[in-house]
Amino acid sequence: MKRYEAVARAIGERIEQGLYRVGDRLPSIRRLCQEFQVSVSTAQEAYRRLEEAGAVEARPRSGYFVAPRVTPSVLPRVSRPARRPLDVSQWDQVLELVGESPDQDRLLRLGRGIPDLDAATLRPLLRRLSTLHRRAGAQDLNYDSLAGSLELRRQIARLATASGCLLHPDDLLVTTGCQEALSLSLRTLAGPGDVVAVDSPSFYGTMQILKAQGLKALEIPTDPQTGISLAALELALEQWPVRAIQITPTCNNPLGYTMPExxxxxxxxxxxxxxxxxxEDDIYGDLAFTTPRPRTIKSFDDDGRVLLCSSFSKTLVPGLRVGWIAPGRYRDQVLHMKYVSTGASATLPQLAVAEFIAHGHYERHLREMVRQYQRQRDIMLGWVARDFPQGTGVSYPQGGFLLWLELPGEVDCVRLNARLAEERLHIAPGSLFSASGKYRHCLRLNYAAALTGAVEAAVKRVGEIAASLLVEHAGMPE
Amino acid sequence: MKRYEAVARAIGERIEQGLYRVGDRLPSIRRLCQEFQVSVSTAQEAYRRLEEAGAVEARPRSGYFVAPRVTPSVLPRVSRPARRPLDVSQWDQVLELVGESPDQDRLLRLGRGIPDLDAATLRPLLRRLSTLHRRAGAQDLNYDSLAGSLELRRQIARLATASGCLLHPDDLLVTTGCQEALSLSLRTLAGPGDVVAVDSPSFYGTMQILKAQGLKALEIPTDPQTGISLAALELALEQWPVRAIQITPTCNNPLGYTMPExxxxxxxxxxxxxxxxxxEDDIYGDLAFTTPRPRTIKSFDDDGRVLLCSSFSKTLVPGLRVGWIAPGRYRDQVLHMKYVSTGASATLPQLAVAEFIAHGHYERHLREMVRQYQRQRDIMLGWVARDFPQGTGVSYPQGGFLLWLELPGEVDCVRLNARLAEERLHIAPGSLFSASGKYRHCLRLNYAAALTGAVEAAVKRVGEIAASLLVEHAGMPE
Incomplete structure (x- = not known):
């Protein structure tokens, strides 16, 4: 046996024995050299072999980690939505998810799109907010510029270079969260009865914009690893008078894939x-698990037809309601739409975010979060593999903090939620992510916040109840 | 000469001589008794006579004040807008007014709808904001409830009793300023091509919502003292398929009238x-110069067809973007529209406003502001009477801080603004307040902030340049 093989086997055995668990960081190259008395190249070769075998994952600038035991055979299937434009439904379930009714307050919501809010690297943001509000006079609470704070737009333009975009502050408008950016875009581009092509499954917030505006959703088959099917999209564009393509190509919600460049x-x-x-919805884009982060579609846009929408709701905190849009050639119309929808945005939250970025805190926070989310993805994948019925398909997110599960058989996740409610649990049923309520056998889980024993127990219960529904279903007469 | 006549004449002469100026508070009844050695009833009768003669104004709980010299003959005329639904234009001028382009920053804007931000009674609000942000953890910056903070909705419901409304917190939704409330309402009620009846002149922000949504404005003749003509509205409702009536019936913007109950x-x-x-846009309603404040239209609504829209942008500060809506029977649709437009609103500004109200600061602040705005209305009326061309019609606001001027002849206020720009001045041209750019010979002035010498000089220059345009026009060949 070659020396690197011996090292690889030793590490592999420790993983098998559970000494290192899924998502754990493995010893550095240097420590491997010391422990096994081998050269750097031997240690590297050992990890390379383990990586090829799928046992280990290399992460740039972070080291080697225990990979989750996922094989391509359990990925969710490529979606097969309806092949015609549809009116959007499912509003009642969205309301339930975002927890409008007061008696839902005590639910443990495993499916919401909320980042980890306990991160220590958020503290400088809280300090800036505090200082700005302490120093503020009422004149600082006047109407801001309609386009938003120039300081913030400068910082966003600077950050955008990381995704391959050369933007000028004048190309940007600040919005009330990404939701307003998406809403302004779609209202600018399309009116009642118009058709919008979307990836599928697709973020329910955008689907509901289509519903409110009387637009029809044309759901395009989407691969859980590479995104929207271009062949299917092309056919759809030939067949239907599509006014806009709405898509989340980087760290997709809910599937987690990033479309290749x-x-x-x-x-x-x-x-x-x-x-x-x-x-283009890029709200999770900065949470990609690769460095540098993937390019946006906008970065390939040479005639201003891409409206890039994002916010700091997933990377920092949702409650500041600071989002932005780079509307390309539609700037004037989107600015008008912004004026009539909400007017100028609040000034101080914009300034706090701008200063947080300018002082390097944003990039530091992102590094921490990406590390945490990647680790927790792997842990969650482990729990799902252990606790869910055999045959459950599961996504393999390239960024962000959301996992998509496809349950076997005909398990109905709306029904699952009804059962879960008795135990004060709640998941995001897949039907939210379709215009017509498809994907009822799918669900979305969040792994952003600390994966405590309570969360582990909750996930286990979801798996158990899903399994019981599967059995019930199998026992039902046809 | 009776004794009360002698007293009235003496006070009248002092006013003539400028010892008391427009808006000044006159001696109290008690001091009048002392000075002239007369009984209380004689002093009261003297003021009653002066009041009848239009020289003096009684204000409940405040005393007697020098009245502005306005006679009904110089009120603006009843508006005569087009008698058919129109598409809305004028967006470029709105942009100019809200000051989007950076080189406009140094303009003294006499026409914007901004309250006095230097009021000492705002300080408790700033303190609450500061404290809340100092104590905030990131968990306080999570998504809020979609309907808005319950604490704030409770306070708004409590305040609404003053306008004759019995509202439950569940009847209310918090919005991103009144602009979002109006936008959600109109988007809920009407779609492209639909007709909305509006008072005329009408707030440009609402007119631009109609434009963005592809709605047509049916402008109804409006009396500068009593509001929209019900006869004309009835005819319009018979003739056109009107989907909604949009109206600002209390402390109207721009005319300042309050519709009688x-x-x-x-x-x-x-x-x-x-x-x-x-x-119903009630954004200026709490700034009425009468106690108690006038009732809203909503207070007469017994079948939920009135959507009452308001905010704290004119009564407190605009930059918190805290508004609200009582959408009546349209609650569920408006909540959906709110979700797709901006999602939940920021939490901490809502809490700050709620606590400001709960501790009685809001009512205290209003009392101060109403006193100040009423006084400054009179001063501004005096300046306009002195500095503007003869024949200028001027509104007599019953609340708020906006004055509407109707210039004689064909003076074009868009042209006036071009001239004013050379002197770094800017007014709101009347054409903003019409779908089709009518009222170009009208303009709006703001008297909210301290009426300093600089503002007095600015108003004087506006009057002089208006006069010069009038002369030029008179000299032009037909």
Whole structure:
């Protein structure tokens, strides 16, 4: 046996025995050299072999980690939504998820899109907010500029270079969260009865914009690893008068994939050929598990047809309601739409975020969060593998903090939620993510916050109840 | 000469001589008794006579004040807008008014709808904001409830009793300023091509909502003292398929009138007869110069067809973006529209306002502001009477801080603004307040902030330049 093989086997055995668990960081190259008395190249080769075998994952600038035991066979299937434009439904379930009714307050919501709010690296933001409000006079609470604070737009333009975008502060408008950015975009581009093509499953917040505006959703088959099917999209563009393509191509919600760059580029070319606008939701983009982060579709846009929408709700905190949009050639219309919708945005939250970024706190916070979310993804994958019925498909997120599960058989997650409510638990049923309530056998889980014993127990119960529904279903007469 | 006549004449002469100026408080009854050695009833009768003669104004609980020299003959005329639904234009001028382009920063804007931000009674609000932000953890910056903070909705419901409304906190939704409340309302009620009846002149922010949503404005003749013509509205409702009536009946922007209660009640009856909804903008309502404040149209609404919209942008500060809506029977639709437009609102500003109200600071602040705005209205009326061309019509606001001027002849206020720009001045041209750019010979002035010498000089220059345009026009060939 070669020396690197011996080292690889020793590490592999420790993983098998549970000495290192899924998501754990493995010894550094240097420590491996010391422990086994081998050269650097031998230690590297050992990890390379383990990586090839799928046991270990390399993360740039972080080291080697125990990989989750996922095989491609248990990924969710490529979606097969309806092949015609549909009216959007499912509002009642969205209301339930965002917890409008007061008696739902005590539910442990495993499915919401909320980041970890306990991170220590958020503290400088809280301090800036406090200082700005302590020093504020009422004149600081006047109407801000409609486009938003120039300081913040400068910082966003600077950050955007990391995703391959060259933006000028004047290209940007500050919004009330990403939700307003998406809403302004779709209202600018399309009116009642118009068709919007969307990836599928797709974020329920955007789907509900379509519903409110009387737009029809044309759901396009989507691969859980590479995103929207360009072939299916092309067919759809030929067949239907599509006014806009709405898509979340990076750290997708709910599937977690990032579209490869070549496919992003091809999507822009397709949009150009059919002269259709693209609304790109990049709200999770900065939480990608790779460095540098993936490029946006906007970065390939050479004629201003991409409206890039984002916010700090997933990377920092949702409650400041600071989002932004780079609306390309639609700037004037989107500015008008912003004026009539909410007017100028609140000034001080914008300044606090701008200063947080300017002092390097944002990038530091992101590094921490990406590390945490990647680790917790793996832990959650382990729990799901252990606690859910055999045959459960599960996504393999490339960023963000959301996991998508496809349950076997005909398990109905709306029914699952009804059962879970008795135990004060709640998941996001997959039907939210479809215009017509498809994906009822799917669900979304959040792994952002600390994965405590309570969360572990909760996930276990979801798996158990899902399994019981599966058995019930199997026993039902046809 | 009777004794009260002698006293009245003496006070009248002092006013003539400028010893007491427009808006000044006159001696109390008690001091009048002392000075002239007369009985209380004689002193009262003297003031009653002066009041009848229009020289003096009684204000409940405040005393007697020098009245502005306004006679009904110089009120603006009843508006005569187009008698058919129109598409809304004028967006470029709105942009100029709200000061989007950076080189406009140094303009002295005499026409914006901004309250006095230097009031000492705002300080407790700043302190609450500071304390809440100092104590806040990131968990306080999570998504709030979609309907808004219950504490704030409780306080708003309590305040609403002053305007005759019995509202439950569940009847209320918090919005991003009144602008979002109006926008949600109109988007809920009407779609592209639909007709909305509006008072005329009408707030440009609402007109621009109509433009953005593809709605048509049916402008109804409006009396500068009693509001929208019910006869004209009735005819319009018979003739056109009106989907909603949008109106600012209390402390109207820009005209300053308050519709009498009987007319408000009649408007509700009319809306019921034609089964049409009413969107009531009450943003200036709490700034009425009478105690108690006038009732809202909503207070006469017995079948939930009135959507009452307001905010704290004119009564407190605009930059917190805290507004609200009581959407009546449209609650569920408006809540959905709110979710898709901006999601939940920021929590801490809501809590700060709620605590400010709960501790009695809001009512104290209002009392101060109402006193100040009424005094400054009179001073501004005096300046306008002195500095503007003869024949200038001027509104007589019953609340708020906005004055509407109707210039004689064909003076074009868009042209006036171009001239004013050379001197770094800016007014709100009347054409903003019409769908089709009518009222170009009108303008709006703001008298909220301290009326300093600089403001007096600025108003004087506006008057002089207006006069010069009038002369130029008179000299032009037909």
């Amino acid at each position: 070549t496919r992003k580029r091809a999507l822009v070319a397709l949009a150009q050929r059919f002269d259709v606008a693209i609304v | 009987t007319r408000k009640r009649a408007l509700v009856a009319l809306a019921q007869r034609f089964d049409v909804a009413i969107v």
